Amino acid sequence: MPAPLPTPEELTRRAEARLEAALKRIRPDASPAAIARAVRSEKGLLAAIARAHATGLYGTHLHLSWNVRQLMPDTAEAEFLIRHAAIWGVFKRPATKAVGLARFTGTPGFPVPAGLDMRLPGGGLAVTSAGGVLDGTGNATIALEAAEGGVLGNTAGGATLPIVTVQGGLDPQAAVLDADGMAGGSEEETDESLLARVLVEIREPGHGGNKNDYRVWIQNAFAVAKVATVPLWVGPGSVGVVVAMGTAVAPAVPIPAELDAMAAHLDPLRPLTAEVHVRPVVLQSVPLQLAVFPDTVPVRAAVEGAAAAHFAAEAEIGQLFARSRLSEAISAANGEYRHYLVLPPGDVLPARDALPVLGGVTWDAPP
Incomplete structure (x- = not known):
């Protein structure tokens, strides 16, 4: 049944009633009017005591109400929602970095180092996530990632990224993104999104590498719009994880670099015998x-x-x-x-x- 929170005025009236009852027991010969004046006079000592008691009790009610709200994930504040989520194996997704591939040109055999900084057109930096060597034609396609998480790193295909520190064996001093560009960058997950995932996990818990486990593992690390787990993808022991990026309103096909990152993320989490295929929607x-x-x-x-x-x-x-x-x-x-x-x-x-x-x-x- 509902338990409405009493107001300070209601608590004051209750305190006054208790004080009047106590005085009647102590002074049964006193008139009710005299007792009421002693307790309810705005300038009286007993009235001040009643108001102080009611104010403190109201604060206790507020604190208890706040504590009760933290017991349920759908009413808990952010700090406690994160704890509820962790108990269910659901973790708030940090800002994710955009990933992609870029072409470098220059002197054949020149080594392009990992961690090489390049400027993004929209601001911020991209870095080579692995090193590479220019082939005999003086070209190399190397994986990149944004230096920081967030949508700022998402960049259209074909963009030119100037290199911050001059590399003698590269000409020009810039890399060119492939046609897919850089994608997958997202901001930190909102509390509303985390709560929705927690409620799904409570209602459909995963265990032992079942289809719900793959959904949780992907959503813990990537801002996907939709994800589906398909058993027997190419036969016994195989699992297909089909992913849509973007948003539920505007879903998008993930680029190969995003799929590679998801596959690498799932590899240490999957059951030992599972053959996992991460596929674009x-x-x-x-x-x-x-x-x-x-x-x-x-x-x-x-x-x-x-x-x-x-x-x-x-x-x-x-x-x-x-x-x-x-x-x-x-x-x-x-x-x-x-x-x-x-x-x-x-x-x-x-x-x-x-x-x-x-x-x-x-x-x-x-x-």
């Missing part, structure tokens, strides 16, 4: 064709927003996407009275590595 576009009534610009915008939110919340890698649920979400859009959904014509059943995403929207005239 395939984004399966699902076009939407429908008529709405009333057919107005605000209603169309509301319907499209509701459909996008539904795809973000409901679509999962390799899982059936129900047409009826999509229609229900459209019906809940602000201002929509009725609609006629033409596409998709039925439920969408993606391949095991595919994620349904909202495609183009075609509007028909209402019948």
Whole structure:
């Protein structure tokens, strides 16, 4: 049953009532009016004692209420949420560094050192995460990572990164990112995201390297939008881990450097006999064709927003996407009275590595 927090005024009235009862026991011959004046007079000593007692007791109630909130992860403050999460093997993800590949050119055989600093177009630095040697044509493709975690390191493909310290065997004194660029940089995980992962782990705990373990292991280290674990990927003993980056609203295909980093992260965590394959998601576009009534610009915008939110919340890698649920979400859009959904014509059943995403929207005239 609910236990509302008493106010200071309520606690003061209770203290006054207890004082009056005590005085009546001590002085049974005193009149109730005299006792009330002695206890409730604003300038009286007993009234001051009652108010002081009530104030202290109110602070105790506040402290107890705060302590109780820390007992449950969904009401706990950040410090205690992190402790709850750790008990379940879920850890707050720090800011992750963007990774990628870049081409260096210069004198054949020149060694490019690990830890070589380069300037990013958006500010900050990238460093070579491993050394390399220019081949006979004077070229080498070497892995890079941002010097610091965060989205600042995400850089478009083909960008030129000037080298900070001159290297005599390189010409030009810059590296060029490959077509995939640098990706995977993210800010520190929010408390809301951590709580959502903790609740999923409580409801669907992993153990012994089952499919939920791979999800937790990936999400502890990488800001993924969706992740799916597929057993028997290429036969007995193999596991496929299919990953979508970006956000749930705007999922993206991970670049090879991100997949390599995830595979390296999973290698010491996986069961000894498991053969793990980290694979990029395939984004399966699902076009939407429908008529709405009333057919107005605000209603169309509301319907499209509701459909996008539904795809973000409901679509999962390799899982059936129900047409009826999509229609229900459209019906809940602000201002929509009725609609006629033409596409998709039925439920969408993606391949095991595919994620349904909202495609183009075609509007028909209402019948």
